Amino acid sequence: MGRGAWLALTAAIALILCGCTAGSRSEDSAGPVVESSRATETPTATPLGDPDRLLTFAVVTHGTAGDSFWDVVKTGAEDAGAADNIEIDYQADPEPGGQAQLIDAATSSQVDGLIVSMPDPDALQESIARAEAAGIPVVTIDAGEERSAEFGALTHVGQSAASVGEGAGVRLREAGVTKLLCVIHEAGNVSLEERCQGAALGLGANPSGGDVEDVMHTMRVNASNIAVTETTIASELRTDPEIDGVLTLNPAVADAAAAAIEAAGSAAMLATFDLNADVFQSIRNGQILFAVDQQQYLQGYLPVVFLALYARNGNVVGGGQPVPTGPRYITVENVDSVEDLASNGTR
Template sequence: MKRTRIVVAVLGALALAGCSSGGGAEQSAASSPAAEAPAAGGAAGTYAVITHAAAGDKFWDVVKKGAEAAGKQYGASVTYQGDGDAGKQSQLIDQAVSQKVDGIVVSMANPDALKESIGKAVAAKIPVVTINSGAESSKAFGALTHIGQSEDVAGRGAGEQLKTAGVSKLLCVIHEAGNVGLEQRCKGAEQSLGGTVERLQVDVSNLADVTSKVAAKLQSDTSVNGVLALNPAVAVAARDAIKDAGSQAKLATFDLSPDVIAAINAGEVLFAVDQQQYLQGWLPITFLKLYKDNLNTVGGGLPVNTGPGFVTKDNAAQVEKLAGEGTR
């Protein structure tokens, strides 16, 4: 509670400090093979956000929107790029270092693959904030802090709710190979469910195939009575798979989208684990601006948690409008 008050107070003070309305750079969530140098951000600074996002991933569109909104509020230049290939993500970090940006925000789905490039940034005295995945490696790599949710805690929470709903055999659908955070979610669910949890590897960039694979699994093993998606687009594909298979399996998911909210309201999805990813874009730009202006650090060496929360049919209407606007 004390940390929450401190963070809110600091953010409030910064917001009142006369922030201008400069624009953040508009870039696709897909990677750019040769990123241009960020436009001069003046006293407010220039910041590069580099994630492991695949093109068209709605979850990361919300992160991008949060980062750009913070840049606009503070009059800073913010560029956003994403690439699901860890090698290419490392190259994007190296480019940002060569451009001498004032700060780098990076998600670490594959921390070991990014260690060297993040080390170069730290050696160049460019502050780094990690987000979303890789919390366990953030401090060791020299980042100022990590912003996200404990995937293990979130997974256990999901497992507890699925257990209460009567699920005894769960299919956990992993949509990105090598993403340590996704495995932590499945493992957490396994710990609290008290039943059997099987993993199914799919490709988030091919949702038709996701539907086909989940349906095939449900048809071949009718004892599976629960499905846990780890991505909102995968959740929608899994919903269709459950219908196609004629299964009575109960479905839950991580993360929100307008389609997931609609599915919760329709009773097709039990709940969504909400990590409030807009904050994973907005907060790191805010923290880096504070560090640039006043050498402030946040978190005291511990991650700053943005979740988990749970969206169910009881509260879905309250967040539906915000999800439609792309901020939840």
């Protein structure tokens, strides 16, 4: 059995085990007491400062297995861990409840640092507080920047969805787009909504939100069926010929949108968030105007480095200010320099 298959298998087993531990722990009234006594014994809030100490960090995200974006985040964390002699335990659950349980499990196993993405901050608040009470430093990544400091995280590594969306909107307006179709592929993911709202502002919508509908229309698609996504976008373009721009938030959906624009005979310009091989191809042949690269490899890599520096040397980068990993705009001018790296699974 190959390494990938083993990873998948052990991850699956670990997930099951973690789920059980977390579940049984919440029923166990002795749990929190044990935990708080540990917190007083080892005041890990002050770093140990031992440069040779073997560290274990848990990464808990909301990505699904096989998602190209999160796969790169995972690779980033693992590469940083390998470079710095740190054990990385990557876990993910797209459901907020499951994510909270994974954080609880990481807390129980007394990891030295916790890296969490927060698409639904409220749902994770209690679990993150519990981890911090146990003396585990937390870095938030990707989604949840606005609540990160409030939750006591060391820092946030990611990109603000609203401002990046706005940046994309401005670029689209400069290219001549007047009415945008913003395609959302995960229902209920707040940061995707924020990207679309940001794009509407960038296109010149009134911030009070009154005329957002004039410049932007959002639609939901199911990214697990790309063929249907393509057809649905084509239907939308045919129905509303005023749409002259499409913004997708996922590279697989971008491929579908490129095909849909062609099928519908639309002249709409296309831009996307995030990259894959087909997106590079489409940028080169002009079907995609630009891709907003979050450089999510950094969202995996940097938190590991930050937490290691904190644990070993007491450093807090930027005094806890959010660290933006993007955006980097990939256009026809710079696509060649990035493309080779994507096949390594790091872009």
